[in-house]
Amino acid sequence: MTIIEGKTGPWEMVIGLEVHAQVIANSKLFSGAATAFGAEPNSQVSLVDAAMPGMLPVINEMAVEQAVKTGLGLNAKINLFSEFERKNYFYADLPQGYQISQFLHPIVGEGTIILDLEDGKTREVGIERLHLEQDAGKSLHDQHPTMSYIDLNRSGVTLMEIVSKPDMRSAEEAGAYLRKLRSILRYLGTCDGNMDEGSMRADVNLSMRRPGEPFGTRTETKNVNSIRFVQQSIELEAKRQVAILEEGGTIDQETRLFDASKGTSRSMRSKEEAHDYRYFPDPDLLPLKIDAAWVESLKKDLPELPDAKKQRFIDEFGLPVYDAGVLVADQETAAFYETVAKGRDPKLTANWVIGDYFGALNRTSGANLGNAPVDAAKLGGLIDLIADGTISGRTAKEVFEAMWESGKDAAAIVEEKGLKQISDTGALEGIVDQLIADNPGQVEQYKGGNAKLIGWFVGQVMKATQGKANPGMVNQLLKKKLD
């Protein structure tokens, strides 16, 4: 919770998010037109999407399935009866003059989402509802001096509007909410979550109140298209509202637009100018009735979701909460980790995946789990060499860098560079004996009580072996000979 200390006392943010998530499906919500991103303008438009006279919508079963799966993933109530209604308004990129949406009877009701916060704590945020609706087309205002161009490729594409309860209290929580929601959608395969391609967009509802008091008047900032911008817009709007409230003013219930490039926002329309959408059930469509058994079968086939996976990583692998959270944020990462960890030390594996491996991925542009020079098997090979004492942990870092450079196996690099650790007791014993014989003074001091000198002896052995001596064994040997 973020408390803003104003001149007149503390203020608390109350945040609710409406997320529009584009459903992964090959065709649109009510037409057979394709939905690929980045196609030529107006190349993916059916007669229905262009609202030609006499055209009728027919529901796409895949879209319904995706919405139900998402609802199940949000632990939400699935409504076996739902209804499509028309939301009427005029705009050039809305060919029908109405958007087919769900209003009184959404397909998904109340659910919950668990936020993973920076400090490792979790917090529950309520989901109010999820409904299906059509996207509008796109207006291009920069193509002609006096005219706007319209691209209808997006017209009719399936969106899920996922509405949270006003349960968030800080920009950080809003960010965590979006990250978690995106993670769940991606696990489910119902939305790709690519905010930069517009397949996930958020409307931010925000009001301020004195802690413990009833909700204040909220504003809605529309169509914010990255998590960072959502957080920025929240900080900005909170400050704006506090400034007004501190001056004794009141907040206008209005729709606002956030300009990310300028870091400012402006009023789009006030409550008085708000549309009367004249919702009514779409007479072209029958109410949507789904079968409880079908919902059950979808539930059975759901993948393991982030929360469950995280708990399993903690229980099964003994990972700390933080490590488990990092590893499950992304389904591919979690799968990668599990592949590497199979038959290996889970904690050592987690350290390698989260540490050196993520580090290398992050600093290599364009690298991802699918194309990285070191795959799960190779990383596993490296960890095996550490585990069986072939190389030390320190040497392993050098080996890993070489693997990342060359794409070669750990064993090959160890071989090539002669990095194999000396774990032969006889060989090490000779070196240790020689060292003791050559340095009677240091031996004297050590025996006289300077225990710290053991480090010096280890260092000398490592130096003599170019770092290849097994440090554990060296320690053991030294103690045996000196104590």
Next chain:
Amino acid sequence: MSKLTHLSLTEARDGLAKGDFSARELTQAHVEAVEACRSLNAFITETPEQALSGADASDERRRKGEAGVLEGIPLAIKDLFCTQDVLTTAGSHILDGFQPQYESTVSANLWAAGAVMLGKTNLDEFAMGSSNMTSYYGGVENPWRRSGSNEPLVPGGSSGGSAAAVAARCALGATGTDTGGSIRQPAAFCGIVGMKPTYGRCSRWGTVAFASSLDQAGPMTRTVRDAAIMLRGMAGHDPKDSTSVDTPVPDYEAAMTGDVRGLKVGIPKEYRIDGTPAEIDAVWKQGIEWLKAAGAEMVDISLPHTKYALPTYYIIAPAEASSNLARYDGVRYGLRVPGETLDDMYEATRGEGFGAEVKRRILIGAYVLSAGYYDAYYNKARRIRTLIANDFKAAYEKVDVVLTPTAPSAAFGMGDKMDDPVAMYLNDVFTVPASLAGLPGISVPAGLSGEGLPLGLQLLGQPFEEGTLMKVAEVLETAAEFDALPQIIS
């Protein structure tokens, strides 16, 4: 052999099958009839070349033994059905120059059954009207005149062009659409048969929408058997229309046994309305006598919510229309009247593109759906609609069909009632209840008024019992011996 245009669709079908004449000859005769009747203004677009080449193709199919159920039959198509590459106007200025790239399912079904298109018939703008007077392309004259009068009369509406074309022997049949009576009332006014099938029987895909939960296409013909044949060619499940019903299309002719003995006919007391002309009552009584004589049993029934049907209809239909007509915005097709801003363009386009009646209904529709009025109007209307449907359900526990007059009057003069929308809306008083309930209905010519104008009787049936309606309607038709001809051809 009588004049080809005076054959019924049934006779033409049989004549074609026997080889008495070719589709080309039949179509040529009708193309000439269409030209001869231009004064009626029944057609917005004539398609003689398409008709003749279609007829040739039909003759070719017949030679190959591939004749469909409507093989070689020239038909007129209400200009509410989208026809590929042929101007489709909905009777509105706003669809100026609109040539669809697609064919409506109903017309496509007809062509697949072998029929030939003569042209697109005039209609009330967006099918909103009961007189055909709201068409941007001007009113249609009824082929009938009052005895001893030359005053032009309306053909009814909204399928006025279709009704006039069939009555004037320009086409063997025509498609109509019926939202609140738009097939049945003009059929009655023009002395022909018009059937509105059960909602969901014919696909709405490709038909310009007026009120989606009510719109239903149907046949307009000169005999009941013609309607049975034509409906078979139009109907069918269409996966492109979610409200189309997946139930097989029977051979309606097979149901027409002429035997109505023991059949129970409901006579609803609520359809006796004060102020209805005596001759309307008289023709109703006559219908009752005919059916009794044929062995049917009359049962007095009550449809208690009937009086609410008209106001309910005039809330639900405009509500849906206000939304359905939002797509005519000048952006993508049809008329565009430029403006400074997008809103200016909308206002100029829609202001010029829509006629007064359409604007009235859009305003009513937007009003009844708006915040604060929604529950009082739209929601209440929906609830009453359910009550009206329940009235019929209860009645059909006791009876097989319901017999009523089709319209409260005979055809009226062109220009009459234009300044009184409510008087105009009253034309639909007998047809609207079944529309709200989604039930099939048929209007059959039953006799002439004192002034020599056709009067119709309406039969209403149970869902998907079009065959039963056809059977009873044919019994009425036989008894009525309606053989009068409109003045334009007599």
